[in-house]
Amino acid sequence: MAKKLWKGNKAMAEAAIQAGCRYYFGYPITPQNEVPEYLSARMREVGGVFKQAESELASINMVYGAAAAGGRAMTSSSGLGIALMQEGIAHMCATQTPCVVLNVGRGGPGLGTIMASQQDYFQATRGGGPGDYYCFAYAPWNLQEACDLIQLAFEKADEYRMVSHVLVDATLGAMMESADIKENTANTENKDKKDWAVDAFAGRKDDDHRKIVGFWNDPPEAVAFNRDVLKAKYDIAKEKEVMVDVRNCEDADVVIVAYGTTARIALNAMKIAEENGIKVGMVRPITLWPFPYEAVRENTKNAKGILVAEMALGQLTDDVKIAVGPDANIQHYGEDALGGVMPSPRAIYGMIEKIAKEG
Amino acid sequence: MLKEVLISGFGGQGSLLAGQILALAGVMDDKNVTYRPVYGTEKRGGLAFCDVIISDEEIGSPALEETECLVAMDENSFTRFESIVRPGGTVIVNSSLVTSQPTRDDVTYVNVPCNEIAEKVGSDKTVNMVILGAYLGSQDYFLPMDTVEAALREEMGPSKEKIIPMNRHAMDEGAAAVK
Amino acid sequence: MSVVYERTKGLNQNQSIYCPGCTHGLEHKLVMEVLEELGVLDRTIGITSVGCSGLMFRILNTEVVTSLHGRAPAVATGVKAVQPDAIVYIHQGDGDALSIGMAETISAASRGENITVIFANNNIYGMTGGQMAATTMVGDKATTCPAGRDASLDGNPMRACELISQVEGAKYVERVAVYDVPHIIKAKKAIKKAFQNQIDGHGYSFVEILSTCPTNWHLDPLASMDKVKNEMEAVYPLGVFKDE
Numbered sequence: 157m158a159k160k161l162w163k164g165n166k167a168m169a170e171a172a173i174q175a176g177c178r179y180y181f182g183y184p185i186t187p188q189n190e191v192p193e194y195l196s197a198r199m200r201e202v203g204g205v206f207k208q209a210e211s212e213l214a215s216i217n218m219v220y221g222a223a224a225a226g227g228r229a230m231t232s233s234s235g236l237g238i239a240l241m242q243e244g245i246a247h248m249c250a251t252q253t254p255c256v257v258l259n260v261g262r263g264g265p266g267l268g269t270i271m272a273s274q275q276d277y278f279q280a281t282r283g284g285g286p287g288d289y290y291c292f293a294y295a296p297w298n299l300q301e302a303c304d305l306i307q308l309a310f311e312k313a314d315e316y317r318m319v320s321h322v323l324v325d326a327t328l329g330a331m332m333e334s335a336d337i338k339e340n341t342a343n344t345e346n347k348d349k350k351d352w353a354v355d356a357f358a359g360r361k362d363d364d365h366r367k368i369v370g371f372w373n374d375p376p377e378a379v380a381f382n383r384d385v386l387k388a389k390y391d392i393a394k395e396k397e398v399m400v401d402v403r404n405c406e407d408a409d410v411v412i413v414a415y416g417t418t419a420r421i422a423l424n425a426m427k428i429a430e431e432n433g434i435k436v437g438m439v440r441p442i443t444l445w446p447f448p449y450e451a452v453r454e455n456t457k458n459a460k461g462i463l464v465a466e467m468a469l470g471q472l473t474d475d476v477k478i479a480v481g482p483d484a485n486i487q488h489y490g491e492d493a494l495g496g497v498m499p500s501p502r503a504i505y506g507m508i509e510k511i512a513k514e515g
Numbered sequence: 516m517l518k519e520v521l522i523s524g525f526g527g528q529g530s531l532l533a534g535q536i537l538a539l540a541g542v543m544d545d546k547n548v549t550y551r552p553v554y555g556t557e558k559r560g561g562l563a564f565c566d567v568i569i570s571d572e573e574i575g576s577p578a579l580e581e582t583e584c585l586v587a588m589d590e591n592s593f594t595r596f597e598s599i600v601r602p603g604g605t606v607i608v609n610s611s612l613v614t615s616q617p618t619r620d621d622v623t624y625v626n627v628p629c630n631e632i633a634e635k636v637g638s639d640k641t642v643n644m645v646i647l648g649a650y651l652g653s654q655d656y657f658l659p660m661d662t663v664e665a666a667l668r669e670e671m672g673p674s675k676e677k678i679i680p681m682n683r684h685a686m687d688e689g690a691a692a693v694k
Numbered sequence: 695m696s697v698v699y700e701r702t703k704g705l706n707q708n709q710s711i712y713c714p715g716c717t718h719g720l721e722h723k724l725v726m727e728v729l730e731e732l733g734v735l736d737r738t739i740g741i742t743s744v745g746c747s748g749l750m751f752r753i754l755n756t757e758v759v760t761s762l763h764g765r766a767p768a769v770a771t772g773v774k775a776v777q778p779d780a781i782v783y784i785h786q787g788d789g790d791a792l793s794i795g796m797a798e799t800i801s802a803a804s805r806g807e808n809i810t811v812i813f814a815n816n817n818i819y820g821m822t823g824g825q826m827a828a829t830t831m832v833g834d835k836a837t838t839c840p841a842g843r844d845a846s847l848d849g850n851p852m853r854a855c856e857l858i859s860q861v862e863g864a865k866y867v868e869r870v871a872v873y874d875v876p877h878i879i880k881a882k883k884a885i886k887k888a889f890q891n892q893i894d895g896h897g898y899s900f901v902e903i904l905s906t907c908p909t910n911w912h913l914d915p916l917a918s919m920d921k922v923k924n925e926m927e928a929v930y931p932l933g934v935f936k937d938e
């Protein structure tokens with residue numbers, strides 16, 4: 157499509173349509189309402205199905221049903237609603253049914269605020285549902301990347317039979333920016349060749365051929381399933397699907413680790429640092445799962461210190477600590493910037509300066 | 516070229532729409548733009564403001580910690596954001612509603628009685644277009660008025676074609692008021 | 695000079711956030727007047743839900759417990775378990791009572807919880823910007839049914855009183871409106887009865903008030919009242935559905 161000014165939520169909805177998503181089930185919650193509103197008309201225009209569910213709990217189960225029947229489905233919500241989906245998401249991981257879950261994050265915990273935060277990092281990367289499972293977690297930093305990553309999220313979900321989270325925050329959902337949404341991006345091999353899905357018309361009635369989506373495990377099978385099916389799959393994903401953006405880290409005094417809107421805001425801080433003769437680099441995870449531990453470790457090892465900037469109390473920071481080990485100098489910025497209070501480039505620079513001068 | 520403007524008013528004044536139109540005009544002029552709206556849970560009456568950035572370069576933060584220009588459509592907006600205008604910057608003040616006195620000597624204050632002008636133009640709903648015109652006039656028309664009118668037209672859609680001339684007139688009156 | 699009329703002690707001086715023409719303000723006023731008249735203001739606990747009515751906590755002169763979307767009847771159940779003589783006041787909108795909270799609504803009634811639910815049916819999701827509600831009428835537009843609600847695509851509207859009155863355990867179920875003074879007087883009577891039931895330990899009481907949402911209906915306040923009278927009442931008839 158031509159480059160055009162889009163509202164974040166609407167652009168992401170259109171990107172999903174262009175990715176071949178034809179099933180949307182969701183429930184109103186601020187700040188993502190433009191997603192179901194846009195799709196209520198657009199999905200039907202392209203012959204898909206849109207339903208406003210009675211709750212987020214119902215939404216994820218509708219998505220599960222559509223996915224089990226071989227459809228490319230998605231839902232969207234904010235952290236509060238995604239909390240209601242945890243059981244459903246875990247079940248989709250257990251049944252290896254794919255989908256995209258878009259989180260337009262707002263301040264927490266609980267009802268919280270209706271404005272931007274990055275406090276759902278743990279929710280997306282550490283689960284919250286029962287058992288051992290992982291989901292892809294994509295974290296775009298601007299509207300163009302959001303559209304591209306939503307489209308990728310569908311492909312990877314289908315390819316690996318996993319749930320793909322796409323995490324943006326309320327700012328990106330509400331803001332307007334130019335994007336060129338790529339058209340018809342569905343890889344039809346991924347999308348349509350789902351031999352594991354149920355199909356009422358496939359005529360597979362005998363026990364050897366019929367498909368069951370989901371079943372109860374007995375302990376020995378549960379071990380084999382967890383280890384040889386799920387873990388094996390996650391190990392491959394960790395090898396191959398890491399995405400990260402590294403800037404200016406060679407000879408950097410300070411390296412910022414940040415994602416999403418905070419990473420954009422950090423650019424302003426990096427400019428101030430440059431004007432003041434301090435070399436600052438940035439490692440920007442694009443996949444929060446699988447996390448770029450290697451890239452964080454390699455690109456920060458020679459810096460005086462690492463500044464983790466996030467609109468949260470210390471979630472991304474945990475993964476950075478895992479990456480670099482106990483002896484690294486890690487500072488955290490974000491206690492004062494969550495729930496709608498935007499990170500401050502000046503304050504981020506202040507911490508950069510301190511690290512550069514004192515270590 | 517880098518233009519920053521924070522447009523603020525109370526819910527219902529059209530501060531956000533003005534920002535959207537400006538952003539769209541920026542895109543039509545082939546610039547990078549970001550438009551970030553901020554509002555509370557109330558449907559009417561609460562604070563409603565937006566950050567608009569128009570640039571030739573990649574735009575970092577879409578949120579303005581400081582701003583080149585503040586457009587203050589009401590008293591609350593003026594008192595809340597006066598302090599974040601950059602030294603040398605500009606405040607477009609809707610003098611119909613802002614009663615507080617300026618407190619800085621390092622920014623330029625431009626007083627425009629937007630509500631009165633809007634009424635004269637024919638509708639108090641055009642108050643946001645009056646102040647948008649004043650902003651553009653004060654900034655040397657870095658975006659042509661015709662481009663902004665085209666953006667307004669696209670934003671409103673064909674069913675609202677009839678009110679475009681009045682809104683353009685409101686913009687022109689706003690611009691004239693800052694000469 | 696004698697006082698002919700004054701603000702109820704049940705409401706404080708904080709400004710409410712409701713839009714011009716919204717009936718929520720009137721509804722809260724009626725409830726708090728009733729609670730004052732029944733002499734139970736000092737043991738009332740407001741239980742808020744999620745939606746415009748959730749902001750009632752600012753204006754009530756009572757203790758408040760805030761709930762998640764749809765869960766107020768469950769929260770009230772917990773509060774009453776610990777303080778059975780407290781008077782709980784629940785105010786819910788369409789999404790809260792009939793969509794996400796349907797299980798809690800029906801189950802609280804079924805358990806015969808001694809609570810009072812005031813349900814504001816305004817056919818729309820107000821706070822989140824005008825999406826379709828369980829009660830949006832066929833043909834009416836909302837942001838998630840922009841072409842107008844089509845029963846075959848978007849489902850049928852739900853009638854709360856008709857549904858809840860079927861539940862064994864619900865004691866008193868009435869639907870009222872507030873679009874003119876005679877109806878307001880009747881509404882207040884219904885609200886009074888609903889809270890008297892709670893005071894008497896009589897059981898679950900539910901009053902549905904046909905409400906307005908001028909902002910999301912894109913109608914002015916007077917036209918909104920007309921919509922209730924001329925369109926909504928036909929689909930959601932007023933009256934007593936149960937009185938045990």
